[in-house]
Amino acid sequence: MSITTVATQAFAGQRPGTSGLRKKVTVFQQAGYLENFVQAIFDVVPELKGGTLVLGGDGRYHNRAAVQTILKMAAANGVAKVLVGQGALLSTPAVSCVIRKHGAVGGIVLSASHNPGGPDGDFGIKYNVTNGGPAPEKITEAIYQRTTTISEYHTYSSADIDIEALGEYTLGGMQVVVIDPVSDYAELMESLFDFAAIRAWFASGKRMRFDAMCAASGPYATRIIEGLLGAPKGTVVNGVPLEDFGGLHPDPNPVYADDLVAHLTAADAPDFGAASDGDADRNMILGRNFIVTPSDSLAVMAANATLVKGYAGGIAGVARSMPTSCAVDAVAKKLGLPCFETPTGWKFFGNLLDAGKVTLCGEESYGTGSGHVREKDGVWAVLFWLNLLAVTGKSVEEIVTAHWKTYGRHFYSRHDYEALDIEAANGLMTHLRSQLASLAGQAFGSYTVALADDFAYDDSVDGSRSEKQGIRIIFTDGSRVVYRLSGTGTEGATLRVYLEKFEADTSRHGVATQTALADLIQIAGEVAQIATRSGRTQPTVVT
């Protein structure tokens, strides 16, 4: 058993996207592909030498093989200790929690989140830094640059470690601890939420359905909701993580979690429904016959935070990604809280959270979180809502409709056009950019453009600037259309069109979302020439 240095050739295209490097499993299975990226991490983060690394993933196909490869490379690169989740499993928020709790230098998350899994599906890898959050662009870019010139990697030749059971091992000079993936996380949740109140809520006969979609949230939800909170067995469904997610598409939205939606609209619907994605950082919240839009969920959390144990002392401020609706802005304004607008992707919230400028953050893409970790957190969001239901005694629908009465309703929808021809999608964005200078002042039906720009973000903490983060067209009444190309897909390009319209009039809050947004949908299609340029007359996914 010894350290060996292996010659390798650089692969093109290893630049991390919105959330790490995501490619087909078959791409990652090429000799050296994963190794090059991992060696680049060790080269760019010298503190890992002699430090602690956290390692785990969403349980998808290739996780276990990748963990063994990374353990051997970590040993050869001088890492002192690796905390690895049993069965290679650690949800994304749990990695963040474990990094922070155990003072690790960083963590490697093996996940392609909600993208399909299995041998023909997707795989992904992401590096998280010492605060527990996704590496900022400065580091992901340095890792990428390193992959373009890499010529060798280091590994330790030895037999695989048994990661299926808890235990401690040594690999050369490195200690490996196989940890229970749930316990640190469950302890953190217990410190934030009123478990006694939630237990009483369940004991009073209230019912819930949590759909883990055969992905990483299953063990967390089962241990916490059915175990610690006493919900009846069967409350968590699809609770065992499977390498191919049981063929499901673990993307918690009304399209892919349609089975959950059907249960919440059935005659015997439970009081509360929730789902999470592949790596358990996303959440979908439902009431009986009622779907909560993620942007509204963030706003409701901000408005009611002081009712929840861990936030009873008040929150410092809020942040949302630019395409996320302005519902939370309305709450911040009323409560006198600072409100930040960041580019898409959780990495932009880290500095604000570290600086204590914000407590709650959210994205329209079913992501919400707080300063308890540095990732969005699906199970946390579900427990937040459970805590709210338990202490108010109200239903989900009552809470949200009362919120709209107070703050007005921000109708919101996202239209995705998936697997587009890359050149056509880039052409569409270029065409949009070419119109930016002339759009302001133009009228489209009853809407007049107040501002059109390509969103750029100046980080108020470290002064970094991120450009070209999405085209936004803001109308004089505050309605918005935003266009972005996805940075997480693995096939062609995905155009995301985000649509938002504010409605103060309570009598119009019951209108169907797509109806309320119909005019904006048409304008969005016209301005971007979506049909002619993409060849599509309808979006692939509407959320």
Ligand code: VG1
């Ligand atoms: C998408 C979402 C974004 C989210 C990202 C990672 O990115 O839009 O809000 O942060 O996924 O989430 P994009 O670039 O495809 O729009 V996850 O749960 O996939 O790690």
Ligand code: CO
């Ligand atoms: Co995810």
